[in-house]
Amino acid sequence: MRGTTNNINVERRTKILIILGIAALIVAFQPRIARAEWTVHHTQFVSILYENEGDLETLFKRVDGSSLSRLFGGGKYSEEKLEKVVDELLRRVGELLGMRTKGVSVKIKLYKDKRTMGAEVFPFLKGNIAPAFYFAAQDTIYVSLDDLDANILAHEFTHALLYHHFDKPVPMVTQEILCQYIDLNI
Numbered sequence: 001m002r003g004t005t006n007n008i009n010v011e012r013r014t015k016i017l018i019i020l021g022i023a024a025l026i027v028a029f030q031p032r033i034a035r036a037e038w039t040v041h042h043t044q045f046v047s048i049l050y051e052n053e054g055d056l057e058t059l060f061k062r063v064d065g066s067s068l069s070r071l072f073g074g075g076k077y078s079e080e081k082l083e084k085v086v087d088e089l090l091r092r093v094g095e096l097l098g099m100r101t102k103g104v105s106v107k108i109k110l111y112k113d114k115r116t117m118g119a120e121v122f123p124f125l126k127g128n129i130a131p132a133f134y135f136a137a138q139d140t141i142y143v144s145l146d147d148l149d150a151n152i153l154a155h156e157f158t159h160a161l162l163y164h165h166f167d168k169p170v171p172m173v174t175q176e177i178l179c180q181y182i183d184l185n186i
Ligand SMILES: [Zn+2]
Pocket: 155, 159, 175, 176, 179
């Protein structure tokens, strides 16, 4: 009898240890879950999703290398300047395409580099992906900050605006021709 009681105690203890182990694992993985949360910064036309404090400034610096930045004095970063530059870039793309931008709302998701972006979106491609792309199903532009410039963002804004203005998707060849037109004229 004694032996049986001991066996039950051992079983119970094992169960408790397993439950405690699972609880510890859940606690251990909490920070990772929390880190995967995105912060959103809204401009007039765009919702910018980012993970790290410096990402908005990096975005500004990347787009600031263009002629557009001169309109706003370029140079030192501020959230207000970033909003102006990003919105003005989208407005210009709309103007060149002859498309209204009023009421347009696009998401931009910022990643440090192609490797980080690829790991989340296309893990099987091992970072061998474009520096930016537009996912129409999510109405979201994915961006690798390491590779970004104003022309790349204007290219993706073109895809986004075409998606917003037509009920049926514009053929990809036509989209890329219009992207080239924007690239040459922005
Ligand atoms: Zn394209």
